Amino acid sequence: MNNTKTIKELADELGVTKDKVKYQLRKLPSELTTKKDGIIYIKKSGVKIILDNLKGKIPINKYSFLTTDYPPNQLNILQDELDRKNKQIESLQKLLDQQQNLQLQTQKMLEEKTLLLTQKQNKKWWMFWDNEN
Numbered sequence: 001m002n003n004t005k006t007i008k009e010l011a012d013e014l015g016v017t018k019d020k021v022k023y024q025l026r027k028l029p030s031e032l033t034t035k036k037d038g039i040i041y042i043k044k045s046g047v048k049i050i051l052d053n054l055k056g057k058i059p060i061n062k063y064s065f066l067t068t069d070y071p072p073n074q075l076n077i078l079q080d081e082l083d084r085k086n087k088q089i090e091s092l093q094k095l096l097d098q099q100q101n102l103q104l105q106t107q108k109m110l111e112e113k114t115l116l117l118t119q120k121q122n123k124k125w126w127m128f129w130d131n132e133n
Helices: 007-014 018-027 045-056 070-122 125-129
Strands: 004-006 032-036 039-043
Touching: 004 007, 004 045, 007 018, 007 039, 007 045, 018 045, 039 045
Parallel strands: none
Antiparallel strands: 004 039, 032 039
8 A cells, every 4th residue: 555644654744643644534424535454544644635724835624635627628518508597587486576566466366356346246236326335
């Protein structure tokens, strides 16, 4: 296991405690470590990340080892697609807002019609010719 180091080897090399290395190790994705016979081995890329982090070069997280393998034109294509999707979402939100406003207006009109009908039904036959009511 040439390209790997144990926690103790790395701690001794860096002059830090094993606990410090273990703490940094917990932040790494599991793909950067292997375990054999109960011993954890840190791959070369994991060692570099821990080393850089302990020196304060980069903040460490589970995805800091990933690189973007997309060609620049593909990134532009993806950005354009994202922009189109955002415009579609804005358009749908406007349509939804309009539909909700129309629904509210319809409901108000229905309530007014119901009220008028109720009032008409409550009038007696002789009240239709009475101008006072």
